[in-house]
Amino acid sequence: MxxxxxxxxxxxxxxxxxxxxxxxxxxxxxxxxxxxxxxxxxxxxxxxxxxxxxxxxxxxxxxxxxxxxxxxxxxxxLLYPDHIPTSPLQKALLAAGSAGMALYDPYRHDMVAVLGETTGYYTLKVLRDQMRRDPEGAQILQERPRISLATLDMAKLRSLPEGSFGCEYLRFLEVNRVSPETRAPTRFVDDEELAYVIQRYREVHDMLHTLLGMPTNILGEIVVKWFEAVQTGLPMCVLGALFGPVRLRARSLQVLVSELIPWAVQSGRRAPSVLNLYFERRWEQPLVALREELGITAPPLHVRGLA
The missing domain is CATH 1.10.287 (Helix Hairpins)
Structure with missing residues (x-):
C-alpha cells in the first residue's frame, strides 16, 4: 500500500x-x-x-x-522525448480531470491536449492507418514535419502574394495574436507513431482555422471543433463540439445551430482527411483554389463579433 x-x-x-x-x-x-x-x-x-x-x-x-x-x-x-508512461487507471483519472477543466475553461489548451491524448488511442490508430494508405499522408508520417517558429520560413510567408494560403495563414496568426509555439508536446500517448499523429493534428489546427475562415473566439473554436469531430472522430473533438455551445449567448447559439454547424459538418464530410495534406507545400496555392480542391466552401457569415 x-x-x-x-x-x-x-x-x-x-x-x-x-x-x-x-x-x-x-x-x-x-x-x-x-x-x-x-x-x-x-x-x-x-x-x-x-x-x-x-x-x-x-x-x-x-x-x-x-x-x-x-x-x-x-x-x-520513454518512447519519445516528452513521453510520460501512464497506466490505464492513471489515464482515466487524467481524462476525467482534464475533461472537467476543459469544459469549465475552453481556452485551457493544455487540458484539452491531455484529454485528447488519454481518450484518443484507438481513434488515432484509425487516423494513422488512413495516413499510411494515402501517398501524401504516408510521406508526412515518414518525414515527420513539424510546425513551429523554428521550422516556418516567416520571411517567405510575408513575401507571398495576397490571397495565397501562406499569406492568409500568416494573417490569421497576426490578427488573432496566436503562435505555432503554443501547441503542447505530446506526453501521454504510449506509441511513438501515434504520438506524432496527434502532434500533427495539434499543429495544423491553426491552418484549419485559416481554411475555414474562423477566428479564435469561442464561436470560431466551436465551429472548427465540429469540422474536426467529423474529420477525425477524436473524443476530445466530439466533446468540444457538443458541450462548447453551452457558453454561447442566445443569438450566437441560434446562428451556430442554424447555419454554422450544418456548414462545418458538410465541409468535414466532403473534404478528404486534412491530416493527409502537406500544408507546408501549399503556401503558394491560392486559398480559394485549396478550398475548392478540398470541397470546402467559404463560411456562410462573418463570426468575429458574434461570440
Missing amino acids: FPFIGRSVIGIRAFLTSLALRPRGMWDCNLAPPTLQRTSAAMAVLLLRFLSPFSRLPGGPRPAADVPLRAWIHGAS
Whole structure:
C-alpha cells in the first residue's frame, strides 16, 4: 500500500513542479489571462508543499541521477522525448480531470491536449492507418514535419502574394495574436507513431482555422471543433463540439445551430482527411483554389463579433 502511495505522490509532484515552474511564455494557451496563469502556478506550489511529507513514505528505491523521474515512476522506458508512461487507471483519472477543466475553461489548451491524448488511442490508430494508405499522408508520417517558429520560413510567408494560403495563414496568426509555439508536446500517448499523429493534428489546427475562415473566439473554436469531430472522430473533438455551445449567448447559439454547424459538418464530410495534406507545400496555392480542391466552401457569415 505505502509503496503505491509513495510512487503516486512522486508522480503528482513531478507534474505539479512542471506547472509551478512553467514560465509565462510556455503556457499552452496564449489566450489565458495572466491572472489565471499566476493562480494555477500558485495553487501548484501550495499542493507541492502539502504533498511534501507524503513523498517520504516508503516507495522503493530512488531513481538514479541519470534516469528520468517520469520513467522511473512506472518502471517504463520513454518512447519519445516528452513521453510520460501512464497506466490505464492513471489515464482515466487524467481524462476525467482534464475533461472537467476543459469544459469549465475552453481556452485551457493544455487540458484539452491531455484529454485528447488519454481518450484518443484507438481513434488515432484509425487516423494513422488512413495516413499510411494515402501517398501524401504516408510521406508526412515518414518525414515527420513539424510546425513551429523554428521550422516556418516567416520571411517567405510575408513575401507571398495576397490571397495565397501562406499569406492568409500568416494573417490569421497576426490578427488573432496566436503562435505555432503554443501547441503542447505530446506526453501521454504510449506509441511513438501515434504520438506524432496527434502532434500533427495539434499543429495544423491553426491552418484549419485559416481554411475555414474562423477566428479564435469561442464561436470560431466551436465551429472548427465540429469540422474536426467529423474529420477525425477524436473524443476530445466530439466533446468540444457538443458541450462548447453551452457558453454561447442566445443569438450566437441560434446562428451556430442554424447555419454554422450544418456548414462545418458538410465541409468535414466532403473534404478528404486534412491530416493527409502537406500544408507546408501549399503556401503558394491560392486559398480559394485549396478550398475548392478540398470541397470546402467559404463560411456562410462573418463570426468575429458574434461570440
